[in-house]
Amino acid sequence: MLIHAGFHIEIDCPADTPLVLMLNVHPDRRGALHTPDQIRATPGVRMRSYRDSFGNICRRLVAPAGRLLLQSDFLIRDSGAPDHVRPHGRQQAVADLPDDVLQFLLPSRYCETEALMPFAWAQFGDVPEGWVRAQAVVDFVHGHIEFGYPHAWAQRTALGAFNDRRGVCRDFAHLAVALCRCLNIPARYVNGYLGDIGVPPVDAPMDFSAWFQVWLDGEWHDFDARHNRPRIGRILIAAGRDAADVAMLTAFGQHSLARFEVTTVEVPPRLHLPQPHQARCALSAETSASGWSAMT
CATH class of the missing domain: 2.60.40.2250 (Immunoglobulin-like)
Structure with missing residues (x-):
């Protein structure tokens, strides 16, 4: 297409x-x-x-x-085709991660892993590692945050989204990224185009979109905590530690x-x-x- x-x-x-x-x-x-x-x-x-x-x-x-x-x-x-789903995707040991991937386990400006670490392990520590654990994070964030354009605030961090329980796609991505990093799953913030292709159109101005990617089985995979469903037609523009990058x-x-x-x-x-x-x-x-x- x-x-x-x-x-x-x-x-x-x-x-x-x-x-x-x-x-x-x-x-x-x-x-x-x-x-x-x-x-x-x-x-x-x-x-x-x-x-x-x-x-x-x-x-x-x-x-x-x-x-x-x-x-x-x-x-x-x-x-x-919609986003690829790999439920048996494996999580790589930290000691074996490529050098350029290791940085995506570290805290960053909008992703305060230290503050969220106790919650992350209490909430997801018993979930099997890999794709299943990453999806559990997505399920939690999707249900925890209320989406709304009036909730947009440029200074909100992952911890802020966790406490406020509201935000836009950037906030969903930041919280999911931070929680994955807490669990030793490399995660990076990405943005790009995502139109209403294969889904009912949304009655709102079209915008750029933010989602995130995790490193499993030696490559990056798309996850979207706002929509929490495979989507068609993502066009990647940029990737970094968080929105500041x-x-x-x-x-x-x-x-x-x-x-x-x-x-x-x-x-x-x-x-x-x-x-x-x-x-x-x-x-x-x-x-x-x-x-x-x-x-x-």
């Missing part, structure tokens, strides 16, 4: 403002691109790319004073978001690409709490 994805973002800057964007498709999915994944800026500005320490694609630019339009529009191939836009100066649209739709087979419905909102609550960083 083909998925049509992209975004339309407008920001206002009172002065020339350096930006770092993390909005390109992750290298792990770039081989599936059917058309180029390019970021276009209006007015035109120079951009240069680099890879961060986690392998994500980042773009540096300086936004001129005034309004800057950022756009992307691409087609990507997808198997059309994968901010979709970091501005080193004052700025405001004027327009935000995300598109993720399946292209009907044997039909020309339709004009997709692009949900509009002045400021998406989910994104404001999960993918934006302002440094002033």
Whole structure:
């Protein structure tokens, strides 16, 4: 199947403002691109790319004073199959983990494993290791947190989500990541596109989505504590220890978001690409709490 994805973002800057964007498709999915994944800026500005320490694609630019339009529009191939479920997936001993995976057992800015450690072992210590234990964490978080866009708060951590029992997809992912790490299951926070493909459409503005991955059987596997069901059509953008590592836009100066649209739709087979419905909102609550960083 083909998925049509992209975004339309407008920001206002009172002065020339350096930006770092993390909005390109992750290298792990770039081989599936059917058309180029390019970021276009209006007015035109120079951009240069680099890879961060986690392998994500980042773009540096300086936004001129005034309004800057950022756009992307691409087609990507997808198997059309839901997330793979491997109930017999094995958990690797800490001593045998690859060096670059070990960091995903450590506490991070939004995932305070020390504070959650006693609860994690009391709640899940008797659950069989591996996939079954990771799924038990997902089941708990899914039932523990109430989802709602009004609950978005950029400063909420995993412990905060545990105590508040409400949040957006970022909060579900942070709490699940922290609990898995407490149990010696390497876990990383990821974000990307996830449209309503194969599920009833949600009556809410389309947004980028956050989920998480765990390291089992020597590879990363997708888990989603918000939805708690295999989904079709995930398009990975970035992965890191938590949301601080994968901010979709970091501005080193004052700025405001004027327009935000995300598109993720399946292209009907044997039909020309339709004009997709692009949900509009002045400021998406989910994104404001999960993918934006302002440094002033």
